[in-house]
Amino acid sequence: MNISAEKKWKKFHARLVGTLVHLDEPQVVLLDHGFDAKIIGVAIDKYGYDYPFLGAEISFTQLQRYHREFVDLRYLFLMPKWKKWYIFDLGKMDAAGSIPLRIASQADYTNEEHLPAAGFFARNHTHALDVDPIEASQKQTYLIDGSWSPTDLSTFFGKINDLYSFFLGLKKFTSPNATIEQQRKLIDAFTEHALRGGSSYVSFYTDLKNLLGIDERLAMGGIKKESPGYVTIEGRGEILEELIQAFTIYNKNLNGIRELYKDLHSYLSKMGLLKAGPDFYGISLASTEQIRRYSSKISELLEIDYELIELLTHQHPLLSAKILLSHCRRLEKYTLFFTEGRVKLPPKS
Amino acid sequence: MSDIQTPADEFTESLPPACPPDEAVRANYENAWRYVDSNPPGEADFRSHAFLSNKNPPPGVTLCEWSSCSLFLSHNKSYHLLPKPKKKYRFIARLRITDQCGYTQSNGKHVHFWRFKNASPIVLEVAPL
Numbered sequence: 514m515n516i517s518a519e520k521k522w523k524k525f526h527a528r529l530v531g532t533l534v535h536l537d538e539p540q541v542v543l544l545d546h547g548f549d550a551k552i553i554g555v556a557i558d559k560y561g562y563d564y565p566f567l568g569a570e571i572s573f574t575q576l577q578r579y580h581r582e583f584v585d586l587r588y589l590f591l592m593p594k595w596k597k598w599y600i601f602d603l604g605k606m607d608a609a610g611s612i613p614l615r616i617a618s619q620a621d622y623t624n625e626e627h628l629p630a631a632g633f634f635a636r637n638h639t640h641a642l643d644v645d646p647i648e649a650s651q652k653q654t655y656l657i658d659g660s661w662s663p664t665d666l667s668t669f670f671g672k673i674n675d676l677y678s679f680f681l682g683l684k685k686f687t688s689p690n691a692t693i694e695q696q697r698k699l700i701d702a703f704t705e706h707a708l709r710g711g712s713s714y715v716s717f718y719t720d721l722k723n724l725l726g727i728d729e730r731l732a733m734g735g736i737k738k739e740s741p742g743y744v745t746i747e748g749r750g751e752i753l754e755e756l757i758q759a760f761t762i763y764n765k766n767l768n769g770i771r772e773l774y775k776d777l778h779s780y781l782s783k784m785g786l787l788k789a790g791p792d793f794y795g796i797s798l799a800s801t802e803q804i805r806r807y808s809s810k811i812s813e814l815l816e817i818d819y820e821l822i823e824l825l826t827h828q829h830p831l832l833s834a835k836i837l838l839s840h841c842r843r844l845e846k847y848t849l850f851f852t853e854g855r856v857k858l859p860p861k862s
Numbered sequence: 863m864s865d866i867q868t869p870a871d872e873f874t875e876s877l878p879p880a881c882p883p884d885e886a887v888r889a890n891y892e893n894a895w896r897y898v899d900s901n902p903p904g905e906a907d908f909r910s911h912a913f914l915s916n917k918n919p920p921p922g923v924t925l926c927e928w929s930s931c932s933l934f935l936s937h938n939k940s941y942h943l944l945p946k947p948k949k950k951y952r953f954i955a956r957l958r959i960t961d962q963c964g965y966t967q968s969n970g971k972h973v974h975f976w977r978f979k980n981a982s983p984i985v986l987e988v989a990p991l
Binding site: 529531532534535536537538539540541542555556557558563564567586587603604606610626627628629630631632633634637639640 | 897910911917918920921922923928931932934938940941943944945946947948949969971972
């Protein structure tokens with residue numbers, strides 16, 4: 514059963530994909546209405562119908578966001594992408610699986626008795642579809658303790674998100690399934706920013722995050738803000754694993770990485786290159802080679818493929834160096850929470 | 863069904879052929895939850911749609927499932943956020959189901975329950991929704 518069906522259905526007919534919630538009878542169902550058009554339906558009471566439903570026509574991205582719990586069910590009915598609502602009767606499905614649709618009146622789709630209340634999320638589904646719209650994400654829990662301000666939580670999650678986007682970007686670039694277009698966009702993210710300071714680094718990581726699909730993005734799962742408590746993040750399992758590995762590697766080579774960071778940073782500062790952008794061509798060959806040496810050594814200690822970074826920056830040694838330095842700063846900030854004793858990983862079960 | 867054949871008239875409702883299905887079992891649940899409309903829950907709160915209406919089941923629901931009632935394996939009031947349950951049910955009952963109560967088929971979250979005649983789940987607690 515292909516949820517992302519590209520077949521065009523007749524305008525006022527849709528195909529039942531499956532039941533998402535069953536409580537004595539189907540309460541929430543999903544219909545397919547053609548390319549990028551799904552209809553999410555909730556059972557309602559309506560005279561003259563056997564099994565009446567109110568349906569809202571949403572996009573595939575909205576369905577993915579709903580499944581990742583970025584939005585609740587009510588949101589899909591208030592803000593369906595295609596701004597169409599239907600009344601349909603599940604009992605009128607024909608032998609071919611086609612269900613006739615009737616455009617819902619405003620009185621129908623704004624009637625609070627027909628709408629789900631706020632707070633119903635996809636985790637409450639009683640049944641899974643044969644094919645889920647997203648790959649199941651994995652979870653990683655961090656045990657937290659001590660005092661945490663809202664800024665601390667934001668910083669911690671922010672650094673994890675930056676590192677996650679970075680590792681996922683590298684992985685996607687080298688994936689055999691990567692299209693030319695995807696690789697080009699990743700190269701753009703690595704080369705379009707001047708990386709002269711502060712906000713341009715933020716823009717670099719923001720661009721990386723924006724290249725991720727809804728099903729790949731990091732999400733904060735549970736949080737228990739107590740001492741001790743926990744924070745759970747959800748994302749691609751292999752990348753979450755890589756994050757943990759990066760932390761282990763960073764700790765293992767901490768002194769060497771910090772020393773090289775200091776040397777590279779000082780060198781760029783001395784040469785007036787910290788504020789120089791990718792369009793700066795006044796770097797001597799000797800300086801270029803020196804920068805490459807530092808970057809290559811840092812990459813080795815971080816166990817990151819330096820040649821891959823160079824590939825993504827079009828062999829620009831200054832850009833490659835700055836990206837590696839920003840990566841180190843994020844690892845350092847992430848690691849600091851562990852050093853402070855406020856975060857630890859749960860024991861391996 | 864399990865290796866013990868249960869005569870059809872041992873069930874509180876008349877069931878279709880081959881119902882409960884082979885995968886259904888007689889199991890014990892220390893806690894299971896049912897949405898009900900009365901406190902304490904009465905007979906009507908455990909009736910299936912097959913019993914309550916003359917309608918055929920909707921697509922995607924077998925006649926056997928239509929002849930069951932729904933239980934949940936966790937205390938989840940969220941279904942009361944949905945339009946029809948919001949109108950239909952006023953309470954959530956916590957039950958103890960024993961293997962003397964009937965047959966069940968569970969997917970880990972939702973349970974189809976086919977009740978034996980003269981058998982009632984033990985009602986542990988009833989809370990308003």
